[in-house]
Amino acid sequence: MFVDSHCHLAFAELADDIDGVLARMATAGVGRVLSVCTRLDEFERVHALALRDERIYASVGVHPDTTGIEEPTVERLAELAARPRVIAIGETGLDYYRLPEPLDWQRERFRVHIRAARAAGKPLIIHTRSASADTLRIMREERADLTGGVMHCFTEGLDVARAAIDMGFFISFSGIVTFKNAGELQAVARALPLDRLLIETDAPYLAPVPFRGRTNEPAYVPHVAGKLAELHGATLPLIEARTEENFRLCFNVL
Ligand SMILES: [Zn+2]
Numbered sequence: 001m002f003v004d005s006h007c008h009l010a011f012a013e014l015a016d017d018i019d020g021v022l023a024r025m026a027t028a029g030v031g032r033v034l035s036v037c038t039r040l041d042e043f044e045r046v047h048a049l050a051l052r053d054e055r056i057y058a059s060v061g062v063h064p065d066t067t068g069i070e071e072p073t074v075e076r077l078a079e080l081a082a083r084p085r086v087i088a089i090g091e092t093g094l095d096y097y098r099l100p101e102p103l104d105w106q107r108e109r110f111r112v113h114i115r116a117a118r119a120a121g122k123p124l125i126i127h128t129r130s131a132s133a134d135t136l137r138i139m140r141e142e143r144a145d146l147t148g149g150v151m152h153c154f155t156e157g158l159d160v161a162r163a164a165i166d167m168g169f170f171i172s173f174s175g176i177v178t179f180k181n182a183g184e185l186q187a188v189a190r191a192l193p194l195d196r197l198l199i200e201t202d203a204p205y206l207a208p209v210p211f212r213g214r215t216n217e218p219a220y221v222p223h224v225a226g227k228l229a230e231l232h233g234a235t236l237p238l239i240e241a242r243t244e245e246n247f248r249l250c251f252n253v254l
Pocket residue numbers: 091127152153
């Protein structure tokens with residue numbers, strides 16, 4: 001089966017048509033998804049979907065771009081992470097692209113998530129944009145290697161990918177890797193070992209070719225796998241099997 005390692009099923013674009021989203025997913029051979037939390041006041045909706053359907057897993061975390069919200073604490077995150085079907089902490093990380101400095105609060109929030117992941121014994125879902133040096137530095141300082149996890153929607157260079165892999169992380173590619181102008185990223189995906197790769201949609205955003213501009217959904221994740229197969233000179237079933245196995249290892253699920 002294909003596994004969408006990162007999507008946002010609780011966002012209205014998908015939640016409003018959840019039965020259709022799940023039906024199209026089944027038709028496309030996508031057997032599991034990790035539905036990712038972006039703010040604490042969204043968590044109950046994310047979690048309810050995971051309780052309702054055994055193909056859906058949940059995470060708990062506050063996205064680095066989310067402002068004007070209740071800041072999470074280590075205790076609160078660890079407590080919610082102990083709920084059934086919650087398999088990861090995130091998405092968390094650093095994003096210097098959208099918001100201006102000073103971003104000390106963002107770096108502190110990231111540290112809180114890593115501490116919570118260690119306390120809960122769960123892997124991390126890390127988002128990094130225009131902030132890779134600080135992201136890796138904080139991962140090292142807070143010992144993110146003790147939990148591992150995934151660098152999601154990866155768009156950085158090979159050196160960043162290798163540094164994360166050295167800390168036990170997996171690298172997840174989204175529909176961006178299928179874009180015509182993504183030559184550099186495709187070279188990174190080609191250079192990484194298959195036993196460290198995951199696939200995701202990040203739906204409802206970033207629909208892969210040939211669906212660019214449409215609302216993205218988990219049913220489209222085989223198109224990301226198809227691009228990785230092309231880049232690695234591998235068959236689609238091989239990429240499907242390897243990324244499923246990597247998902248199990250990354251998130252400690254059977
Ligand atoms: Zn993200």
